[in-house]
Amino acid sequence: MTVKWWPVLVALACCFIHRTVHAAASVRLMDLRPVPSNDPAVPDLVEMPNPALDPRPSDLNVTVLLAKLGAKFDPNYMSYDMPEHLVPVADIPFRRNRRGRLVPTGKMPTEIRDLDTKYFSLPNGRRLRTKISSQLRRKIQQYLWGRTMCPVQQRWKDLGQRFWPRWLLEGHCPRGETSCSVPSGMYCRATSNRYKTLLRWHCRSAGPSAMLQQFNTLPGTKSSGVVNPMKVCQWIKVEYPVVTECGCGCADNSE
Structure with missing residues (x-):
């Protein structure tokens, strides 16, 4: 069987050009001085201000919630009461x-x-x-x-009443005001995190079925008005990332 090398050479040339262009773009990005990189903190949730979506006092029984969380409760990182010191005493390394x-x-x-x-x-x-x-x-x-050196800085964060435990000890890396490298150009950034299991108050609609709602909208059908679906709420387990280690490195260009 005769092998036609010309299409193969053209394909290899195209592949080489693609890699060259990609490498050149990477070099241009590397030439840029890295901006100060902070830890990827979890953004605050925008909660709907509706008291009907908040847990009731009977839903905040500490004994019941501790049993539900089980071995996932970490007293070193979690607190259901407001901590005495929101910023713990820093351990100078x-x-x-x-x-x-x-x-x-x-x-x-x-x-x-x-x-x-x-x-x-x-x-x-x-x-x-x-x-x-x-x-x-x-x-x-x-x-x-x-x-x-890039030590982890810790402080307690109030997650709101729809999380339990409400207070979580978050880790943060030193802000990139001073370079940590020799020569300068790199900054402290998060290099490792650990996921903590929390309870999240979750509400879902449990109103009329879709078929009944469609029937009520048919022409000639008498409707009693807008039906407000009933909310069924419960505690569910969620994973929350906590920064546990910081290191000296280049900033992430995606930030």
């Missing part, structure tokens, strides 16, 4: 060493821990040996660690 200097605490990031300070590579591929002592290497690591 630094401590003072024996010389009184501030050094980062916690687990050192892998990319900083594995930083090779014995050599550095030149653009032409050559490697130059450095004379950096272990003590100086530790100081460089601590500087980069502290410079690029």
Whole structure:
């Protein structure tokens, strides 16, 4: 069987041009200085101000709702009473060493821990040996660690009476007013989140059937007026994202 290579070459050329144009567009986007990137906070729901859609006092029995939520209730992130401190005391991720200097605490990031300070590579591929002592290497690591650190900032959010528990401890990343990278250009952004299960008061219509409504609108049919459908409300489980980790990175161009 004879293979016609000309159509194949044309297809490959078109594919190459498409990839080249896509890569060029990506390069243009990368050339833009990234704007400060904040964490993707969940937008507030626009609630319909109708008291009929609110849970009644009898629907807010703490014992019943705790049993309904079960093991999903996390007292570290949830509260059915207004917390005493809406902004918890921040845990400063630094401590003072024996010389009184501030050094980062916690687990050192892998990319900083594995930083090779014995050599550095030149653009032409050559490697130059450095004379950096272990003590100086530790100081460089601590500087980069502290410079690029993005701690999670927490505060309690009132979700409203149609959520239970009503108060949720949200995580936020430091706002992008100061770059966290060396050289500058990147900002703190959310890198990990965890979903918390909450109860949501949900109402649905339970009025006349569609067939009965159509019958009432037929010519010559006597109608008693507009029928207001009855609302049936209950607590349902929903997933709510909470930011648990922040990192230094480029802004998302979709924001």
